[in-house]
Amino acid sequence: MTKQFLCLFLAFIAVQTMEGQARGNKLGYIDMEYILQNVPDYTEAKIQLEQKAQKWKLEIDTKKIEINKLKEALKAEKALLTKELIDERETEISFLENENLEYQQKRFGANGDLILQKSVLVKPIQDQVFTAVQDIAERLKYDFIFDKASDLTMLFAARRFDISEQVLRVLNRTEKREQLTKKQQKETEARELKEDALDSNPALADRQKLLDEKKAAREKVLEDRKALQEQKKKEFDDKRKQIQADREAKKNGTVSANVLKEGNAATSTGVDSTKEAADQAKQKQADARAKLLEERKKVFEDRKKALEERRQKILEDREALKKAQQEKLKENTNNN
Incomplete structure (x- = not known):
């Protein structure tokens, strides 16, 4: 009777261990x-x-x-x-x-x-x-x-x-x-x-991180676009004020060739500045896209590595469980 009780108790412990x-x-x-x-x-x-x-x-x-x-x-x-x-x-x-x-x-x-x-x-x-x-x-x-x-x-x-x-x-x-x-x-x-x-949930955390990075990249592009629009608006206002000033000067008969020349130079400079700002904004957008692609690649590689580690851990656990079952079977055989 005692031997049967001991076998049942050991079997219960083994089942709990294998479940764990x-x-x-x-x-x-x-x-x-x-x-x-x-x-x-x-x-x-x-x-x-x-x-x-x-x-x-x-x-x-x-x-x-x-x-x-x-x-x-x-x-x-x-x-x-x-x-x-x-x-x-x-x-x-x-x-x-x-x-x-x-x-x-x-x-x-x-x-x-x-x-x-x-x-x-x-x-x-x-x-x-x-x-x-x-x-x-x-x-x-x-x-x-x-x-x-x-x-x-x-x-x-x-x-x-x-x-x-x-x-x-x-x-x-x-x-x-x-x-x-x-x-x-x-x-x-x-x-x-x-x-x-x-x-x-690590996978969900990685996904949320990727979404946050996309959101930050979009906000950065919008900020750059807004800054470019404000700069263009300012240059347009300055040019409009300059034209009005030139007209007033012509009416008063005080305009000179030098003033006209300076106005044309200022206009040319404004156009060049606008073009340069547009090129900078495009470059920033390209850099943001490249950074986002690189981060996506890194998240994918990390996720792949995590899945590989998880697969390896499952294989090791299965091997350990199989070994424990074999040892338990051998122990039960010796006891009998």
């Missing part, structure tokens, strides 16, 4: 150092702490210089001093050195002020990051999330598994929500849902 392997574990990691560098409160506090550390270091170096001066003075006057005075000065120097060393340990030692204040500075943000990671893991169904900056050795980590930007967004959301009205909160929540959907 067939489904595939969802992994992710964060870079705590990158997150901390992009949190404004931490950056500002870190700068203040570094300023304190520089001040402490300056105090220690100043004390060392004073001690070295005392040593040099004793060395120069040693031949003229009695043994008692020499011992007294050496004792004073030794006392000052020990005092400076103790101060250095107090500030920069393993349990010094610098280490303690760094831990106090990091602890609240680490707690916020931990909460944000838990929220992301539960919402997007992650099985494991690691910290790249911890003692865990990561020989390689694909960029697509990095959720540091998602954690930063969660931290920024929490800070901004306190300052928003109800209407703004609803708009923010809708935008956050869209961001979460992109995070959970």
Whole structure:
């Protein structure tokens, strides 16, 4: 009876393991150092702490210089001093050195002020990051999330598994929500849902990125076209004003050949300037199209690479599952 129960239990564990392997574990990691560098409160506090550390270091170096001066003075006057005075000065120097060393340990030692204040500075943000990671893991169904900056050795980590930007967004959301009205909160929540959907679907994120790039390229072309139209309008207005001025001058009998010549030259210059602006706008449009094509090619290559990696992972999982089934079958045969 006991043997049958044990076999049933082992079979249940095997089924659960095979299901987990067939489904595939969802992994992710964060870079705590990158997150901390992009949190404004931490950056500002870190700068203040570094300023304190520089001040402490300056105090220690100043004390060392004073001690070295005392040593040099004793060395120069040693031949003229009695043994008692020499011992007294050496004792004073030794006392000052020990005092400076103790101060250095107090500030920069393993349990010094610098280490303690760094831990106090990091602890609240680490707690916020931990909460944000838990929220992301539960919402997007992650099985494991690691910290790249911890003692865990990561020989390689694909960029697509990095959720540091998602954690930063969660931290920024929490800070901004306190300052928003109800209407703004609803708009923010809708935008956050869209961001979460992109995070959970890399293909959708790539597509959205491509759409955003197309939109930016179109807006740039429209801006260039609008600038060109405004420039043409300005040149037309200037030319019209010049013609009116020439007419008024003719009526008054004050026009001269030089003025006419200058007007013709200005008109010619305006035409050349308009042509040059049009050529520049065309060149910008061509550059934008070339950039868009290049970005599309890159997105396609990245997607192809991701599909190849996914296919390779499926093959490896199948091989691992097949091996586990064979080992389990062999183990059951030995038990029987």
